[in-house]
Amino acid sequence: MAAGEIVGMTGLPLALRLCEKCRRCNTFGETCPASLRCPTCGSTAVRCRRPSGHDAAEWHRARLKAAADVDAAREAAGDPVLPPRWPEAPIRAPQSRFPKAFIPGRR
Ligand SMILES: [Zn+2]
Numbered sequence: 001m002a003a004g005e006i007v008g009m010t011g012l013p014l015a016l017r018l019c020e021k022c023r024r025c026n027t028f029g030e031t032c033p034a035s036l037r038c039p040t041c042g043s044t045a046v047r048c049r050r051p052s053g054h055d056a057a058e059w060h061r062a063r064l065k066a067a068a069d070v071d072a073a074r075e076a077a078g079d080p081v082l083p084p085r086w087p088e089a090p091i092r093a094p095q096s097r098f099p100k101a102f103i104p105g106r107r
């Protein structure tokens with residue numbers, strides 16, 4: 001294993017992938033905030049909107065929470081789409097081009 005590679009020991013989910021819907025969040029199959037209407041700005045587009053009507057750089061907190069709430073409900077209902085917190089799949093060589101934001105504690 002090459003130095004600097006991300007391994008399971010870090011706790012990093014190995015099957016993490018970029019969300020196909022918004023190309024912004026990282027997902028195992030969790031609900032994407034972009035798939036929900038934002039409670040704050042009302043946006044149903046991928047991006048949240050500023051009061052000015054321009055795209056906001058970040059999702060509103062309420063939208064993130066809404067997505068988390070959906071996931072919590074799905075998890076409680078035993079939704080099989082959601083993977084286990086700790087994947088049991090064989091550990092594969094991680095991608096070497098993970099953006100820094102993917103690494104816990106290095107934001
Ligand atoms: Zn997404």
Ligand SMILES: [Zn+2]
Nearest residue numbers: 038041048060
């Ligand atoms: Zn919003």
